[in-house]
Amino acid sequence: MVVSSNLGFPRIGANRELKKLVESYWASKINATALLSGAANIRASHWELQREKGISHIPSNDFSFYDQVLDHIVLFGIEPEKYRGIPNALDRYFAMGRGLQRAAEGIDVPAMEMKKWFDTNYHFIVPEVSADQTFTLSNPAKPVVEFLEAKEKGIITRPVILGPVTFLWLSKPAKGQSAFNQLSLLDKLVPVYEKLLGDLRDAGASWIQLDEPALSMDLGSDFSAPYASAYARLSAISGIKIIVANYFGRIGANIDIVAKLPVQAIHADLVRAPEELDTVIEVAKKNNLQLSLGVVNGRNIWKVDLDAAIAKVQNAVAALGSDNVLVAPSCSLLHTPHSLTAETKMSKEILEWLAFSSEKLSEIATIVGVVRGSPSAEVTEALEANRRANQKRKLSLLIHDPAVQSELSAVSDSMFRRESPFESRIRKQQAHLKLPAFPTTTVGSFPQTKEVRLARQKLKSGEWDEATYTKFIQDETTKCIKIQEDIGLDVLVHGEFERNDMVEYFGEQLRGYVFSQNGWVQSYGSRCVKPPIIYGDVSRPTPMTVDWAKFSQSKTTKPMKGMLTGPVTCLQWSFVRDDQPRRDTAWQLALAIRKEVQDLEKAGISVIQIDEPAIREGLPLRSTDWAEYLDWAAKAFLLSSTGVKDETQIHTHMCYSDFNDIFETIQKLDADVITIENSKSDLKLLHAFEKYAYTNGIGPGLYDIHSPRVPSTEEMADRLEQMLKYIKADLLWVNPDCGLKTRGWPETEKALTHMVEVAKRVRNKISETA
Ligand SMILES: CN1c2c(nc(N)[nH]c2=O)NC[C@@H]1CNc1ccc(C(=O)N[C@@H](CCC(=O)N[C@@H](CCC(=O)N[C@@H](CCC(=O)O)C(=O)O)C(=O)O)C(=O)O)cc1
Ligand SMILES: N[C@@H](CCS)C(=O)O
Numbered sequence: 001m002v003v004s005s006n007l008g009f010p011r012i013g014a015n016r017e018l019k020k021l022v023e024s025y026w027a028s029k030i031n032a033t034a035l036l037s038g039a040a041n042i043r044a045s046h047w048e049l050q051r052e053k054g055i056s057h058i059p060s061n062d063f064s065f066y067d068q069v070l071d072h073i074v075l076f077g078i079e080p081e082k083y084r085g086i087p088n089a090l091d092r093y094f095a096m097g098r099g100l101q102r103a104a105e106g107i108d109v110p111a112m113e114m115k116k117w118f119d120t121n122y123h124f125i126v127p128e129v130s131a132d133q134t135f136t137l138s139n140p141a142k143p144v145v146e147f148l149e150a151k152e153k154g155i156i157t158r159p160v161i162l163g164p165v166t167f168l169w170l171s172k173p174a175k176g177q178s179a180f181n182q183l184s185l186l187d188k189l190v191p192v193y194e195k196l197l198g199d200l201r202d203a204g205a206s207w208i209q210l211d212e213p214a215l216s217m218d219l220g221s222d223f224s225a226p227y228a229s230a231y232a233r234l235s236a237i238s239g240i241k242i243i244v245a246n247y248f249g250r251i252g253a254n255i256d257i258v259a260k261l262p263v264q265a266i267h268a269d270l271v272r273a274p275e276e277l278d279t280v281i282e283v284a285k286k287n288n289l290q291l292s293l294g295v296v297n298g299r300n301i302w303k304v305d306l307d308a309a310i311a312k313v314q315n316a317v318a319a320l321g322s323d324n325v326l327v328a329p330s331c332s333l334l335h336t337p338h339s340l341t342a343e344t345k346m347s348k349e350i351l352e353w354l355a356f357s358s359e360k361l362s363e364i365a366t367i368v369g370v371v372r373g374s375p376s377a378e379v380t381e382a383l384e385a386n387r388r389a390n391q392k393r394k395l396s397l398l399i400h401d402p403a404v405q406s407e408l409s410a411v412s413d414s415m416f417r418r419e420s421p422f423e424s425r426i427r428k429q430q431a432h433l434k435l436p437a438f439p440t441t442t443v444g445s446f447p448q449t450k451e452v453r454l455a456r457q458k459l460k461s462g463e464w465d466e467a468t469y470t471k472f473i474q475d476e477t478t479k480c481i482k483i484q485e486d487i488g489l490d491v492l493v494h495g496e497f498e499r500n501d502m503v504e505y506f507g508e509q510l511r512g513y514v515f516s517q518n519g520w521v522q523s524y525g526s527r528c529v530k531p532p533i534i535y536g537d538v539s540r541p542t543p544m545t546v547d548w549a550k551f552s553q554s555k556t557t558k559p560m561k562g563m564l565t566g567p568v569t570c571l572q573w574s575f576v577r578d579d580q581p582r583r584d585t586a587w588q589l590a591l592a593i594r595k596e597v598q599d600l601e602k603a604g605i606s607v608i609q610i611d612e613p614a615i616r617e618g619l620p621l622r623s624t625d626w627a628e629y630l631d632w633a634a635k636a637f638l639l640s641s642t643g644v645k646d647e648t649q650i651h652t653h654m655c656y657s658d659f660n661d662i663f664e665t666i667q668k669l670d671a672d673v674i675t676i677e678n679s680k681s682d683l684k685l686l687h688a689f690e691k692y693a694y695t696n697g698i699g700p701g702l703y704d705i706h707s708p709r710v711p712s713t714e715e716m717a718d719r720l721e722q723m724l725k726y727i728k729a730d731l732l733w734v735n736p737d738c739g740l741k742t743r744g745w746p747e748t749e750k751a752l753t754h755m756v757e758v759a760k761r762v763r764n765k766i767s768e769t770a
């Protein structure tokens, strides 16, 4: 019988209960017991929900207090040395995620590096391994504990574990270690998996899901033998069935690796790679494998086309037999919100086109109900409702806007270029901005305190009127500007207090977008985002940020940056329509932002930052697809940014990624200044400058903003010294890694004071030696 299955459920809870629990624990408002029991309640309700929805293979160990990769670091006993002195296991765990500073106990540890999880907006903690690394299974082991927890509730789950090859592929050499082939550690890691799988079997598990999304990447033949040998050992464990899950992309040439895996089932992402259906069926048939078909999109929120999905499943059933087919989401549902239940305010017409995680489970159950034959009345009605909804979406008058389409077709080459090259622009800009050497700035946001968030909640609930809210935000902005002046920063920002989020805020003001009330998705740790939804052609009915920019500039004589989110980031961090190429949507966004940039310039704003933190994240997983993406993505940024005079200084900002791969594209964006994350990745970014002589202004972040830890002046001065080895002094800016919205005020002021002190020191040093 065809099996309904799930690869992972969003862990934050229907109303972000996990976020609230974890943050209360960090603030010492609840103790560990309350945290643990709250978490157990969340897990129980998710397992129950999946059972009610009719899912047979329900995942466990998809829950995490911070990040699933961090969980594996603990599971395999490879916490870096510097955290081992922290006595309490939970505090040690969180310290790795977010750093810990407890002066009284002499504890001062930074967070481990965080990176984007493949091409998603989820961030994972990067495991650190040394060439002589040893691994031990933690006791108790989290996957076993959570399996037993579900079993006690009568649910036999399918534990989800990150596969050994992907785990090592994601890891990096520990600090101080020179590069080595992490795969060489596989032989030492596999015994830990053997023990874990054996323990899970003894606990009563029959299926285990090993996630190997590295199979979506360009791996090369070096990976073939390690995959084969690791999985040969794991499949020798009797009494357990293994499903290897690939997601986020096509398997491509790695199909040769997959075909040799001696496991019981494979999962393929047929949303990202629909063209691979025949290939995976063939491989499954030849190798006597069960096949899990990822036919419901785990990365987007549109209702599935049930007929198309059913046809794919029927194909597989015809070839493999119904006992060998599983129906699944394309990837874990971690990347879509919990459920549509709370959406009471969205346009009914659009709401009907959507499916969040819970609704996706129903879609899976419906597919299975149909392919099993003799569908119930409920299944038949679900199928018909799906057909009606998708048909209505196709024909809806809300989607197409001829004005936007004609503007898009009128885009010309000159709209991708500034008037003059950087060398002459920067002279004109400097004549008017008169900035010192090593100008100091910040990336945009300042602490989004509880008060700021509550103010917005009061506005939403009607407790405050618009005028009261605006006055509150104006006061916050004014205070923030004064603080920056007191600290001595050179180019100021308004602090972004009026924004709930850097993408959602724009989504709320653009046509072609709707936003949800409760469509939260985990971004990292306890932090969530509510991606707005692009359902149609995008345009800007009225200026979006000009009033705030004018207000802020009026409060200071220093340059105030206009602050916008770039088109690729708006695209990447929204749920995007799937009925036209992403390029077209990005360029529509770019045209809207271009108008905003021009309006800011007209309003007297002479420095405008267009953030593109997600440009690297959008890079396709396979390098053969890079050139096409990079071309349209760079053009989207250029389209948004080049419609201004030479005198207007365009900044951009990037974070959360390894940028070495796209350095040439960063140069092509031709921003006058880029502030770019750098501090957590051990200055790896700077090595790119050995290859490429970057020609425009650049501020590699001097400190990590994800941790409440205050970096010392010396620490940042050292970093700046390092940077000077790679970057010409007259191009170098001094700034943090990213915006400060997640920080508190006390640490923000201290850290920025140290940072400005560093800039002053280096200016003095340079003028002494001149
Ligand atoms: C820069 N980053 C961003 C990414 N993606 C985005 N879409 N946006 C980003 O900024 N990806 C990469 C990184 C990830 N980094 C972060 C950093 C910080 C957050 C974050 O702080 N998220 C907030 C939610 C932000 C938000 O939308 N706030 C709203 C609603 C706030 C709220 O929860 N209100 C409460 C009431 C008030 C209260 O009690 O606090 C409620 O409704 O119950 C707002 O400000 O109005 C978070 O809290 O997680 C995300 C990604
Ligand atoms: N301007 C934004 C960029 C974050 S990536 C901020 O400062 O929060």
Ligand SMILES: [Zn+2]
Pocket: 443, 613, 653, 654, 655, 656, 737, 738, 739
């Ligand atoms: Zn950033």
